Amino acid sequence: xSPVTAGVLQLLxxxxxxxxxxxxxxxxxxxxxxxEKHYGPEKWIYKAVGANPxxxxxxxxxxxxxxxxxxxxxxxxxxxxxxxxxxPGSLGFSAIDPDQAFNTAASFVANTNWxxxxxxxxxxxxVQTGGxxxxxxxxxxxxxxxxxALVRGFSRSRTGELGNFWSDLVRGTVRIxxxxxxxxxxxxxxxxxxxxxxxxxxxxxxxxxxxxWNGGAVASQEVIxxxxxxxGGYFNANSAHPFENPTPFSNLFEIFLILxxxxxxxxxxxxxxxxxxxxxxxxxxxxxxWVGFTALMMWTEFAxxxxxxxxxxxxxxxxxxxxxxxxxxxxxxxxxxxxxxAVNSFHSSYTGLGGGIQLLGMQLGEIAPGGVGSGLYxxxxxxxxxxxxxxxxxxxxxxxxxxxxxxxxIKLAACYILITPALVLCFTAAAMxxxxxxxxxxxxxxxGFSEILYAYTSGANNNGSAFAGLNADTQWFxxxxxxxxxxxxxxxxxxxxxxxxxxxxxxxxxxxxxxxRTDKPLYAGLLVGTIVIITGLTYFPxxxxxxxxxxxxx
Numbered sequence: 001x002s003p004v005t006a007g008v009l010q011l012l013x014x015x016x017x018x019x020x021x022x023x024x025x026x027x028x029x030x031x032x033x034x035x036e037k038h039y040g041p042e043k044w045i046y047k048a049v050g051a052n053p054x055x056x057x058x059x060x061x062x063x064x065x066x067x068x069x070x071x072x073x074x075x076x077x078x079x080x081x082x083x084x085x086x087x088p089g090s091l092g093f094s095a096i097d098p099d100q101a102f103n104t105a106a107s108f109v110a111n112t113n114w115x116x117x118x119x120x121x122x123x124x125x126x127v128q129t130g131g132x133x134x135x136x137x138x139x140x141x142x143x144x145x146x147x148x149a150l151v152r153g154f155s156r157s158r159t160g161e162l163g164n165f166w167s168d169l170v171r172g173t174v175r176i177x178x179x180x181x182x183x184x185x186x187x188x189x190x191x192x193x194x195x196x197x198x199x200x201x202x203x204x205x206x207x208x209x210x211x212x213w214n215g216g217a218v219a220s221q222e223v224i225x226x227x228x229x230x231x232g233g234y235f236n237a238n239s240a241h242p243f244e245n246p247t248p249f250s251n252l253f254e255i256f257l258i259l260x261x262x263x264x265x266x267x268x269x270x271x272x273x274x275x276x277x278x279x280x281x282x283x284x285x286x287x288x289x290w291v292g293f294t295a296l297m298m299w300t301e302f303a304x305x306x307x308x309x310x311x312x313x314x315x316x317x318x319x320x321x322x323x324x325x326x327x328x329x330x331x332x333x334x335x336x337x338x339x340x341x342a343v344n345s346f347h348s349s350y351t352g353l354g355g356g357i358q359l360l361g362m363q364l365g366e367i368a369p370g371g372v373g374s375g376l377y378x379x380x381x382x383x384x385x386x387x388x389x390x391x392x393x394x395x396x397x398x399x400x401x402x403x404x405x406x407x408x409x410i411k412l413a414a415c416y417i418l419i420t421p422a423l424v425l426c427f428t429a430a431a432m433x434x435x436x437x438x439x440x441x442x443x444x445x446x447x448g449f450s451e452i453l454y455a456y457t458s459g460a461n462n463n464g465s466a467f468a469g470l471n472a473d474t475q476w477f478x479x480x481x482x483x484x485x486x487x488x489x490x491x492x493x494x495x496x497x498x499x500x501x502x503x504x505x506x507x508x509x510x511x512x513x514x515x516x517r518t519d520k521p522l523y524a525g526l527l528v529g530t531i532v533i534i535t536g537l538t539y540f541p542x543x544x545x546x547x548x549x550x551x552x553x554x
Contacts, residue, residue, distance in 0.1 A: 007298055007326015010252055014330065017256050018263055025260065026267020026279075032175045033148045033168060034272065042170050051166035058160040059501030062149055065165035066142060066493060070109050073135060074486075077105040080131045081123075090124035091200055091214055103478040108135040110489035111143055111371060113225070113232030113341055113464040114481060116473040120214055120235045125197050132232060133221045137181075140228030141172035143373030146493050147265065148272075150377045153500030154401045155273045157508050160501050176261075177228060184223035184257060191253070192246030193219040218243050226257035229371040231341030231464040239331070239344040240320050251323050251331065251344060258334045258342070262286075262369035265376045273401055277519035282379055284524045289368035289531070290337055293361055297329040300354045318349025329354075336361035339371030341464025348451065348467040352551030355450055355467070356543055362461045363539045364531055365420065371462065377496050383518070384413045384499075386530040390516050390523075399515055402508040412499040419491050421538045423460040423484050428453050428542065430480075437476050442469035446553070450546035455481060460488035 001009075038046070038053055046053050057065065080087075081096040081104060096104065100117060107114040113136075117123070123132070145168035152162050189195050198215025218234045222244050225231060235241040245251055263283065270279020301315045302325055319328040328345040335342050336358045347358055361368075367378040384400055388410050391398030398405040405413075431437035431452050441448035451470040458465055459481040466472065472481065517523060 003324055003326055004298070004302055006324065007302075007329065010327055011294060011330055014252060014255060014259075018259055021260060022264055022267055022283075025264040027271060029176060029261075029264065029268040030271035032171050033163075033268070035171075038167075039174070042174055045170050045174075046166060049166065051164075053164050053167035053170070055164055056161035057164055059149075059162055059497040059504075062162050062165045063494060063497045065169075066146065066497075067490060069138075069165075069169070070142065070490065073109045073138065074105045077108060077131050077135060078102060080127055081105065084124055084127050087124065087126045089126045089197065093122060093124050096122065096127075099475045099478040100473065103482040104132075106482040106485045107459075107464065108132055108230070108232060109139055110462050110485040111139040111228070111230060111339060111374070112459060112462040112485045112489070113230045114459055114466070114472075114485065115232055115236075115464070116478055116481075118236040119233055125216060128221065128234060129217050133217070133224065136221065136224040136228050136230040136232070137173050137177050138169065140177060140224075140230065140372045141169050143371055144172040144176070144261075144265070145169050145373065146496055147373035147376040148268075150380060150496055150500040150503075151269050151272045153503035154380075154403060156504045157506060160505050162497070162500050162504060177224065180227055180257075180260075181220065181224045184227060184253075185220040187253060188219040188222055188250055191250035192242070193222060193250065194243045195219040213243075222254070223257060226254045226340065226342060227261065227372075229258060229262065229338045229340040229375075231335065231339075233342065239342045240346075242322075245344055248323060248327060251327050254342070254344075255331050255334045258338055258340050259290075259369060261372045262338055262375040265373070266369075269376060269380075275401070275519065278401065281519045281524050281527075282376075282383065284521070285527045285531075286367070286369040286375070286379065288524070288528055289364070290333065293337060293357060293368070294330055294333045297333050297354055297357050298326060300351050300357065301325045301329050303351075315349075315351050315354070318346035320344060332358060333361060335465060336463060337364070337366060337368045337370070339366045339374055339462045339464075341458065343465050346468045347454070347465060348447075348469045352446075352547050352549075352553070355454070356547030356551060358465075359450070359454055359457055359543065359547055360535065360539070362457045362463050363421075363424070364535050365417070366461050366463060367531070374462065378492075381413050381416050381496070381499075382531050382534075383527055384409060385417065385534070386523070386527045387516060387518065388413075389530060390526060394514075394516075396514055399509050400518060402511070403503045403506050404509055408502055409499060412495045412502065416492050416495040416499075417534065419495075420460050420488050423488055424453070424456045424539075425542060427456040427460070427480055427484055431456070431476070434476075437474075440471040440474055440477060442471070446546050446550040450550065453542055453546050456484055459484040462489050 081101040085095040149162040196215040200214045239245040266279045266283040270276040387398040387400045451467040454467040
């Protein structure tokens with residue numbers, strides 16, 4: 001079997017698995033967020049935090065809950081890292097430096113999981129399991145809660161109430177993420193991923209000497225890392241490490257986990273607004289972009305330009321022989337079109353055009369299917385923009401799901417789509433203009449520029465993957481990327497929740513003959529075009545200086 005055929009077959013198997021899980025998981029999540037029942041363990045949590053899970057919240061109160069919980073999480077994770085040297089189970093590692101501790105705390109709370117450190121050489125068991133793994137759960141649950149709040153804004157009328165943040169947070173964690181993670185961890189352990197609290201020990205022979213590795217609760221952290229679209233690896237090699245990702249089957253299973261909830265949430269959306277066809281339209285838009293990017297990535301990496309690549313069967317540099325080009329390309333697109341950031345190959349080693357596809361996937365806003373929760377609310381924002389553009393073309397007040405898209409709604413949507421590009425381009429320009437940040441680039445020219453552009457694109461879009469050639473463990477990059485991650489995560493949520501509140505206050509608009517049908521293929525095509533055009537106009541000059549220049553020169 002040729003490598004190309006093997007890659008295509010893996011892609012088809014992945015699509016089939018996602019299709020089988022789509023309906024039951026999507027319906028289950030809709031029931032979870034619509035239920036009024038609270039289970040015993042959930043009641044204990046509410047009592048511990050002093051929350052009333054039955055109290056409805058308007059959008060300012062919901063936002064205060066999101067920001068307060070996230071602020072406490074940043075402080076707790078920062079303090080845990082700074083105290084590591086005196087904690088049990090630290091494996092002899094000292095406290096994390098202040099700038100790196102801030103970067104890591106911001107990263108994991110913002111669901112980015114950008115890492116400027118070597119996991120197996122910096123973090124002990126307590127920080128890894130009690131700090132980072134916990135944030136993998138709750139940061140994902142926060143994104144899901146905000147997405148559900150926006151969906152309630154569409155489904156409710158003449159009220160500003162969007163549900164209860166604490167209830168949505170706890171239910172997302174306890175009823176959705178935890179059960180799937182338990183099953184997924186068992187699967188990964190069966191595949192060969194490690195799950196223990198062993199100390200540092202020497203293994204094997206390497207270049208005439210031995211290697212030192214520490215154990216850890218790797219399988220359990222790996223599954224929520226992918227399921228929650230987090231991405232932070234227990235080891236520096238991330239999902240290229242055999243302790244995290246032992247076999248081709250585990251590799252395909254991890255890709256499945258990355259895409260599972262973001263795609264299934266479109267079914268949840270359709271179910272909660274009472275129109276499954278609306279969910280299918282969003283799903284089709286996400287699916288078209290994801291399949292298109294995957295096909296382009298496989299083509300660029302399998303293309304035989306020159307005798308070296310022809311002899312290797314494609315661009316194999318930086319890719320694991322266990323997975324090959326096809327599985328690496330599928331993983332790469334899945335992780336950059338979501339907010340995951342996990343890698344099973346080194347993105348800096350991809351072809352120039354391949355690196356451009358990774359960058360563009362994040363710059364779309366990671367909405368195809370995007371992160372857990374963030375992908376859905378990001379796509380719904382783009383759906384509102386597309387409806388507005390269609391309304392301009394026909395001279396009619398735009399409507400979406402029975403709600404008028406007036407000046408207030410379109411201003412909030414416009415602010416949402418402008419925040420991330422502003423962060424990416426301003427921080428990239430500052431890093432290139434100042435003398436010190438440029439010293440972190442391992443490569444000159446277009447590829448070096450791509451390293452810095454990728455770093456801020458990854459941080460501001462809450463992705464977390466990196467072009468490995470950049471030394472980001474400096475005060476400049478730790479601080480500025482940390483700021484970009486926090487602003488890129490929580491500023492958009494302000495506008496999402498304000499938009500949700502505005503929509504919930506409206507009364508439904510009856511459908512007429514002039515209403516744009518947003519559940520038809522024509523609208524899905526318009527939505528795809530809107531996404532591509534907006535992203536292209538925003539980022540094309542920067543892409544032309546980096547990956548496009550490198551790709552056309554090679």
